[in-house]
Amino acid sequence: MLIAQITDTHIFDPGVLAFGAVDTAARLAACVARINTLETMPDLVIATGDLVDSGSPAQYRNLREILAPLHPPLFVMPGNHDHRENLREAFGDMGFFPSNNFFLHYAIEDFPVRIVAADTVIEREPGGIMDAPRIRWLAKKLAEDRSRCTILAMHHPPFQTGIVHMDRMGCGGANELAAVIAENRQVERIICGHVHRAIQSRFANTVVLISPSTAFQVALDFDPEAPARWTDEPAAFMLHYWDENSGLSSHVVPIADPGPKRPFRMGG
Numbered sequence: 001m002l003i004a005q006i007t008d009t010h011i012f013d014p015g016v017l018a019f020g021a022v023d024t025a026a027r028l029a030a031c032v033a034r035i036n037t038l039e040t041m042p043d044l045v046i047a048t049g050d051l052v053d054s055g056s057p058a059q060y061r062n063l064r065e066i067l068a069p070l071h072p073p074l075f076v077m078p079g080n081h082d083h084r085e086n087l088r089e090a091f092g093d094m095g096f097f098p099s100n101n102f103f104l105h106y107a108i109e110d111f112p113v114r115i116v117a118a119d120t121v122i123e124r125e126p127g128g129i130m131d132a133p134r135i136r137w138l139a140k141k142l143a144e145d146r147s148r149c150t151i152l153a154m155h156h157p158p159f160q161t162g163i164v165h166m167d168r169m170g171c172g173g174a175n176e177l178a179a180v181i182a183e184n185r186q187v188e189r190i191i192c193g194h195v196h197r198a199i200q201s202r203f204a205n206t207v208v209l210i211s212p213s214t215a216f217q218v219a220l221d222f223d224p225e226a227p228a229r230w231t232d233e234p235a236a237f238m239l240h241y242w243d244e245n246s247g248l249s250s251h252v253v254p255i256a257d258p259g260p261k262r263p264f265r266m267g268g
């Protein structure tokens with residue numbers, strides 16, 4: 001099974017550039033084209049939040065248009081830049097959002113690897129949380145099937161990255177989440193976005209990782225006084241590959257055209 005993760009696509013109204021400089025729509029369109037031309041087609045694509053920049057219906061319309069050519073089935077979940085009701089409205093027809101729950105969280109059950117998507121958003125706040133109702137939901141969801149390799153997807157990472165201005169808008173409830181994960185050893189990976197960089201850490205008895213953004217990257221600053229800054233580091237997405245024998249491995253894939261595959265030989 002092959003899972004493509006795209007994150008922090010930050011789509012604006014048509015023609016509007018992030019920071020007046022970054023064409024996030026063009027970068028996402030390039031990502032869609034890159035996924036569609038992979039030699040091994042992913043079984044699905046999951047977009048782990050900050051899908052658009054301010055959550056307006058027009059931005060979601062623009063996002064859907066850019067994502068429409070994707071060959072694999074698409075799943076989306078909210079980040080702090082998203083607007084729950086507008087997101088539900090824009091993607092509700094795809095059938096993965098629960099109709100009977102305020103939170104936009106769900107499980108994808110139709111593949112060998114189970115994916116549980118948790119909604120960490122606090123309305124009108126940049127940080128996220130796994131609070132008591134969401135922890136209860138997650139514990140119940142994970143307990144439903146402990147036999148299958150499971151990926152937990154959540155926009156806000158539950159660990160400190162060292163990039164202090166991003167850590168200030170981290171994920172509350174990390175200890176409670178760790179307790180649930182410790183009881184669910186089938187959770188092979190927690191996949192996140194939000195920080196716009198490739199970062200990994202240990203978390204409870206699993207591995208947690210953050211995917212780079214398809215749009216722009218956050219500057220690598222370990223100075224606690226550093227302000228929020230962005231860079232032109234390569235936009236990228238992730239491929240999570242699983243088979244029964246090798247288990248799960250997670251790959252960062254730059255969106256830029258890699259050129260031809262050349263043999264390992266002199267003059268090649």
Ligand SMILES: [Fe+2]
Pocket residue numbers: 008010050079081194195196
């Ligand atoms: Fe973001």
Ligand SMILES: [Fe+2]
Pocket residue numbers: 050079080081155193194195
């Ligand atoms: Fe975010």
